Amino acid sequence: MNLRNCKTIKKRRELIESECKVFLSNIGHYSLDENVASTRNCENMIGVTQIPLGIAGPLAISFSSSKTQEQGTKNYYLPLATTEGALVASINRGCKAITESGGAHVLCHRIGSTRGPVFKVQSLEENSQLFDFLMGHEDEMKKIAETTSRHLKMLSYDTKSTGLYRFVRFVYDTQDAMGLNMVTIATDAVVRFIEEKTGARCVSLSGNFCVDKKASHLNFQNSRGREVWAEVRITPPVVQSVLNTTPEKFVETWLSKCMVGSAMSGSMGFNAQFANVLSAVFIATGQDPAHVAECAIGMTTAEVTPAADLYVSIYLPDLMVGTVGGGTGLGTQKEALEILGVAGPSVGGDGKNAEKFAGIVGAAVLAGEISLLASLSQGTLAQAHKKLARGQGMANDK
């Protein structure tokens, strides 16, 4: 008997219990819709992994983008799925500093989801002809791509070549979906058209020119998904009372670590802990956590303003998120999106929900940066870890 012959979650779990001599009572304990999960989200399903879900907030946010149609500043509660003690407390402290300062201001720019196939040709001349073909058939390719889904629009494409290889990066608007499945299917159709018309051969539908789930300078330079910026000005009293530090110390720590340190270590993350916040929000809300590999690149800036306030900003050049598709429809994930008020497709199908969600993620990332940099600037990080190691928790810490 093997996994393939097990037709139900329970049978599979029992097989594993028997084969591995283990007892999987927790894995077998869940409330999600197993029919959906086992056919759309996870093959060979045997149950679930339970990840503790915490809340940080309230986090006051105002949006710049007219797309979200959000006026003024509103409070949000951030759902964060994590097993790493201190993370929720840390983000929570950042939320407090932001909210007491009047809120984070966020700005989003939709770039689009991308797929980057690689073609091979016989000569530089053929490669040049392929370039000309691509430049001359935008409308046809757009049309072909858009027949594959009514939720997808091809926005543009870039191309780059070396020797007999040509890489093309197709960029799509996929409304409220992160949309990688959609863009894969659409790009496949476009690729077949190109092959047929030009004789060029597609060697791989993904030529690592997407660039999907890898830290890359292409995504840093030219962005992917959405670009998100968030900022806040924190007055010295709030810096003192909530963050226990000073604007000057904060900025010195930022400069030493996020700028000089990241440069010295050849890092693509000029930030403190983007990855921590992103992975906690991604898991809670049904995003693809593998995208953390690419989304954690980006930059934090900090300065003391002429008015002696602490200014902090974050920039995410490559944020791949959605409110439909992937894991967003599963029981707990959907509830998490509902906490944020962005579950499912937006009315009008214009990607408004995903846009708003992206902005919230940006503000959450900002909160994480503020809290950790403040803690490092005061030399209190280790103490927090010590308390944690003793199981004393951190929820009530400032």
Add this chain to the structure above:
Amino acid sequence: MNLRNCKTIKKRRELIESECKVFLSNIGHYSLDENVASTRNCENMIGVTQIPLGIAGPLAISFSSSKTQEQGTKNYYLPLATTEGALVASINRGCKAITESGGAHVLCHRIGSTRGPVFKVQSLEENSQLFDFLMGHEDEMKKIAETTSRHLKMLSYDTKSTGLYRFVRFVYDTQDAMGLNMVTIATDAVVRFIEEKTGARCVSLSGNFCVDKKASHLNFQNSRGREVWAEVRITPPVVQSVLNTTPEKFVETWLSKCMVGSAMSGSMGFNAQFANVLSAVFIATGQDPAHVAECAIGMTTAEVTPAADLYVSIYLPDLMVGTVGGGTGLGTQKEALEILGVAGPSVGGDGKNAEKFAGIVGAAVLAGEISLLASLSQGTLAQAHKKLARGQGMANDK
């Protein structure tokens, strides 16, 4: 009323339900030990996120490292927590190809967990004196570090400076733990000693020279956690029957995508889908999924051997995993580690369990590479996504 005043998970959940006008029945449904989870893993806890858990395997693995004391080739079942349809099926197919070829051979090398504080001094001369101090006080610093935990040994340290900044990267063996909390506490103690003895000032206990949770060349060049290699030779019949491709096509796709493509996009991941496999295993087994940001760097190689077989290997220069600490003790996560036979501390406390687990992760990553590259080389990736989009599942696919 606010979150801070809520003393129980239930109270907090009810507060959020009331504030956000949502109903969190799934989030409230769990079996893990909420006392542990809410004090050690997640502040402000309101429940859990349920992630579908699938199984890929059997995956035959033989270990090189004498540390694991594993003899011969054994079969493993991989627990994979994911919401991304097709992933488990894809890894499963890779497992099949590997297992039918006699198994993956894996090799691990323990580098150690690192913390990289940044110091500031007043002049190049002082910086040079700080360097001399560091070189001359290894034994004392080692002793100080090791008083902070009986599970930790300082292995070595490197240092690099620019202007008035000095970065030091302390490297520790933390037995079966990934150990970041431990190394933070130990480094804090060492830092205080250095400050006291030299007058140098530590600006940040983490100077992004660790490099924690950021894709970085320092980690790629000098490694972090563990280096893991895995390889397999697949005969042409298995390449054909399981992977539906040929060794030549496979290698051409690998070269175009993982080498030329990643070079052209300035990517630090010369691979196909390390991030997908890592995030699914990490979430299932209680690792810190934010580490995907750094662990997904690395390289896949492929070639047609003189005997016309397909040789594939993976190299993970920076794998941060453990079998104790973090989320590894939570209900479902512990069961997942038990499925692999590596739960908890190893007998003898020598890190054997974590070593073995690292090797299994390497073999799983290899399975993922084989399957995706095969699929891309045949141009069938989009079809798989189409079936998935129709909810037809993939579990029984080859």
Add this chain to the structure above:
Amino acid sequence: MNLRNCKTIKKRRELIESECKVFLSNIGHYSLDENVASTRNCENMIGVTQIPLGIAGPLAISFSSSKTQEQGTKNYYLPLATTEGALVASINRGCKAITESGGAHVLCHRIGSTRGPVFKVQSLEENSQLFDFLMGHEDEMKKIAETTSRHLKMLSYDTKSTGLYRFVRFVYDTQDAMGLNMVTIATDAVVRFIEEKTGARCVSLSGNFCVDKKASHLNFQNSRGREVWAEVRITPPVVQSVLNTTPEKFVETWLSKCMVGSAMSGSMGFNAQFANVLSAVFIATGQDPAHVAECAIGMTTAEVTPAADLYVSIYLPDLMVGTVGGGTGLGTQKEALEILGVAGPSVGGDGKNAEKFAGIVGAAVLAGEISLLASLSQGTLAQAHKKLARGQGMANDK
């Protein structure tokens, strides 16, 4: 008495001779026009540095670009200024292999010279408004830029921001000139316009977003100056007789070194010796040799064709060259450009000369790659160096 008071080259040289107790008879020996050199090329001039100039060739080249209006394949002799023994011999061997194979085919694409100032604003909203301003005033900025020189056209610009910083990368066609001086002056004018109209403050006319004379992924991804590709197919007999190797060995060496090796070392040069060839040609022809820092990035590809030939290509994403301005008008440099038939401005002022020169540089770089990779594949590099160390020369080597 000091340098400032010395009004002639001779006086300055005498001052240095006296101050440093040296005799500078060689430095004082030159034929270039010292009035031009000392006012336009080099302040505080005391004489010249003499660099040995060698010739490699003939090198047969055919051009793809219609801009060069070159028909068919023609032979070129490459002037190479170098003090590194074996380099000219090596390039010469590559030329022979190429020419005996019917010549290199080259393709150029004019990107344009760039300047990338950085602005600061007061808030994300202001940054967004600055973005809108830039998008809405292309014609005016173009007009302003083009009033500064009749040889310059603004082609486009890109912009990217983080926090309160906004970087703008202006791209210009500068005809036959590399044009950095021109684009600096033009960008200065545009920047003043932007400052006046928006209130944004330019912090630096160059914000390292140009990116001038630094290896950078922005230049690799989005190119600068010109993109140049060159290719050749070499038959096995020529591979054997001229290069002493086989196509298979050559390709194996290329893959190990230029792909896997460069990936393993985090290099931006996926090539063998771009820098060697570029610096020798740049110095000989009056280019700015500091540009080697950025121009040496790029990629070589190699494969055994279905017809069993050796195919080799090079790709220069960032080639900054010109045939007017800089050192191109100096005596020896002008003669070197005349050897190539590309001295001075082209008839019609359309950049034809610089375009053709860029193509020749591409072919020269290809010759260097072929020769060195062949030598490495045969394990004969060290022997060459040994002969050289004994002063036996290499000019007559194959």
Add this chain to the structure above:
Amino acid sequence: MNLRNCKTIKKRRELIESECKVFLSNIGHYSLDENVASTRNCENMIGVTQIPLGIAGPLAISFSSSKTQEQGTKNYYLPLATTEGALVASINRGCKAITESGGAHVLCHRIGSTRGPVFKVQSLEENSQLFDFLMGHEDEMKKIAETTSRHLKMLSYDTKSTGLYRFVRFVYDTQDAMGLNMVTIATDAVVRFIEEKTGARCVSLSGNFCVDKKASHLNFQNSRGREVWAEVRITPPVVQSVLNTTPEKFVETWLSKCMVGSAMSGSMGFNAQFANVLSAVFIATGQDPAHVAECAIGMTTAEVTPAADLYVSIYLPDLMVGTVGGGTGLGTQKEALEILGVAGPSVGGDGKNAEKFAGIVGAAVLAGEISLLASLSQGTLAQAHKKLARGQGMANDK
């Protein structure tokens, strides 16, 4: 008749004149020793390229390294070969600012010249055995290497592997020589020993793991040649009178450009103009200018000190220079080294001359950074270029 048949420089030049219908009177005008140049430095020699040579200085420098045995602060005049107007004037201004501030303080650390061959094996086990062999035969390999030259010592080696590839980076002290030829010959001998003893096959004596003449993170992280640091503190009056700016403006420009800008453009040069200064010094003194491709990586830092002074430092992680070998013995190049007092081998053969020269290069690079950043902070860069374009020179500018 072809080049190969021409036995003299004159014959070759005449051939080119005849073939290309040009007149090469300047190229034929030189004073260097043509017998040496044409056999050791340049094959197929037809004459020389004359590069204008300017002087910047005096530049006051004090050395930290005991190796140079220099006591106190001394003045140096920098020979700079360049065709780029404004460069010497710019460096000269930086020298003035430094010298009026009491001089630059420099620190050098000898890393060693490196060669990084790549080996191939049959399996991970063999690769592991090769690793063990390398670790266990240090003394033998050292001995073999050192038989190839009495000027060379093997200092250490590192190794890294992926799949069937193993890269080894041998590090050598080569006294006063940059030493690449020497280390190539020595590494070849070692490689043959390894091949013989292990059965591993060396695919390329250089596996781009050296990393020679390519910008790479391996060299940035682990350094090559020499690490050099230089610093200066400039009082506000000197900042004002010599640099026409303020410490605050200077630091703001540095932060925007060298830190944020370089991070945003994915650059490996966190500096303003390392490449300009390096190429001018390298060409003047007979270094290999192709090394600019790797040596121009590195970092500048700046800050306003508590005493309100301007502190500026530079860090060169990868400086490949020498005072013997290469072009250092040619007429004009030797004179340039004599101006600096570091020509030829040092007494005692301990690399003292090269060490001192490296320090001078560091101070020169510092001067270039100070001047350009000051100019950018005042917005006067374009004006300088305008004057230059009108042929008004810059020598007498502050």
